[in-house]
Amino acid sequence: MAQLYYKYGTMNSGKSFEIIKVAHNYEEQGKPVLIFSPSVSARGNIDRVGSRVGFERDAIPVHDKTDLYESVKSFLNPGVQHKQIYCVLIDEAQFLKKHHILELTRVVDELNIPVMAFGLKNDFQNQLFEGSYYLLVQADKIEEIKTICWYCDRKATMVIRFREGQPINAGEQIQVGGNEDYKPVCRRCYNHAFRGGVSND
Template identity: 40%
Template sequence: MAKLYFYYASMNAGKSTTLLQADFNYRERGMATMLWTAAVDDRAAGMPIASRIGLEADAHRFDADTDLHADIRERHGRATLACVLIDEAQFLTKAQVWQLADVADEANIPVLCYGLRTDFQGELFPGSAALLGIADALIELKAVCHCGRKASMNLRVDAEGRAVQSGAQTEIGGNDRYVALCRRHFSAALRGGAAVPTAEDMR
């Protein structure tokens, strides 16, 4: 029986890289896949899914109105799908997560979702909350804080590298806007500590 998987992590843990490697493994064996990513994230200059180490792939884009179940089943009817892979899964709606569960349960297609667990205030994204609630398998991918501990939090920073404590839940950005931290340093930054080292600072 196919399963719904949620691979979650903080920023810079290699989620897109892991997704693209899984996709490659299927395609190398002659199996068809279907890739999706959030339309709201348009940072990639080339392919819609791009990792920090240079891997990239084309993908369908979803927004809040996309019927993933219908689109996946239509594609599956034309060419048998071995797997569906979702990048930026935190941007899924609750209804879309249930659609993906139906894809696994009814069409017997494994669905692999990759995304952030929490936002810059430590709050769950709607898609992540739904996946944590109903996914068959939860897998944490590890990132590292500048202190060497596991980074589990995503701190939003301003141009001076200081913590941003308010604003919209979704603000697309990379290493210039977000820093992956352990909970201890995340909390310290929110209390008004010194500027946080960014990925560029650590090089």
């Protein structure tokens, strides 16, 4: 039976690489997948999923008004009896809207296609993203993808945003950036940062 999976992790935990790996495993067995990525998340092109280790894959961009259920359904031929799409993969799922998550539940429940959504859970102010909130509510299975803190050897559970080398905890929730703008950290180092303890220099 198909399920909705939410796999979350901080920056640099290998979420996009995991999507590319899962897609490869399915396709090596001749089982087609669909990969979606919110347009706001693009590190370069909006129709690519790219990992920090250098691998890339084509992706279908998701805009605010995209209906993910109808998008997936459009790839299915109702006259064909065998399964046509074996899995739907979502990159940067934290940027999805509530309606996107509800549409993904329909993909699982009505089309019987498993969905794996990968993304951040909390933002640089430790608030849930809209997409992550509704995935936590709706997902059948939730799994953490672990990585280590940038400054120590503890597990990273939070992220710090930097501006001109200094940690900040104010500003717009969505600001796409890389290692120069964000660092994955543990709770202790996160709190230490705002007491003047760490910098991005």
